[in-house]
Amino acid sequence: MKKLTALLLISALSVGALVGCGSSDSAKPAEGAQTASTEGEGTSAEATTFDEIKANGYITFATEGTYAPYSYHDEDDKLVGFDVEVAQAVAEKLGVEARFTETQWDGIIAGLDAKKYDAIANQVSITEERQQKYLFSEPYTYAYGAVVVKGDNDSISSFEDLDGKDVALTVTSNWAEVAESYGGTIVSTSGFSESIQLVIQGRADATVNDNVTFLDFKANQPDADVKIVATSDEATESAILIRQGDDDLQAAINDALKELRDDGTLKSISEKYFGEDITSPN
Incomplete structure (x- = not known):
């Protein structure tokens, strides 16, 4: 299986190119969504992203909105999907609301760099190259x-x-x-x-x-x-992508994912969309 493992790593690096779709290069907020400010009202310059999330009462996730069954619009034009529900469950554990900004894949990481949102929930594969520049949560897809x-x-x-x-x-x-x-x-x-x-x-x-x-x-x-x-x-592992330096947010999201795994929520969301549990390694 060594040669298959090497080829799967190549596949993981190319996932982004395969999933991107849409026609606009700019981030498009979902209806009712708002972009988190990098300096929440009343917070100090030293406040971390997680401090601002708690002060604002919401966390903003970027997602494509055109990538079924992970992130897409249902017949009522509501944003739904596996990644969407995982992000909502994480936010609930953090004690805040989940808000979403929809954007094309080819600009989604650049938007994180520009602080247009707090994190990305869009089947981002964990690669060595990305780990040099960003933080990942624990994997929630295998x-x-x-x-x-x-x-x-x-x-x-x-x-x-x-x-x-x-x-x-x-x-x-x-x-x-x-x-x-x-x-x-x-x-x-x-x-x-x-x-x-x-x-x-x-x-x-x-x-x-x-x-x-x-x-x-x-x-x-x-x-x-x-x-x-x-x-x-x-396995190719996917996780929530976070900016370098947001260690407290990474820790909080990891704690939330652990609770969601332990209480069966991740498994339940997975079975809803796939009929099996893809949130734990084989």
Whole structure:
């Protein structure tokens, strides 16, 4: 699994490029949302971000708002999603209100640098490069590479079994590189939806993606005749991103996440959106 682990690290670094969408380069506040001031009224110049959050009574999270099932608008145009509910639960533990600023992925971290919001809750993968410049909370999402086959397929039970098999994938994806490293022959598709359909139709033996993408698919199409037969040993971890220097806010968010994990809230939110718990490592 060493070569798969290395490739998964590459995949983690490219997650941001895959999830960004929208047409505006500027941050767009959600209806009713406000941007937290960097100097709350009545606070001293020495006040920390967390001091200001407590004084103001709210914490502002950045999120895309166009990235289902993590952060999106429902049929009533209400901002909802897995990351949204996790952020709201964290805020409740902090004793404040959660407010959200919606912005494109390609500008979301720059907005944190500019202090347009206090933190980012948008499936930000933990990478060494980011850890040099920012603080992360403890992970609240663990995604593993997964081999997906048709329900009656008993010939594939591991990544190694992809050798000589037809694997439906986008040829430019990191997952195609993973499949090819195990000897798989790529059947080119436009994305996961087409890949999974080729597997169901028997026109490909398997596809490879992260297990969370598959769980989201199954949550929406529970009767689809496909299954996961193997997962990677290493996970891509996602967490709340915080500015360097906001150590007290990081500690408070970590305490909140621990309470939410211990009382079952994180698991409950995960099962609502994915049917399984993706908030703890396998």
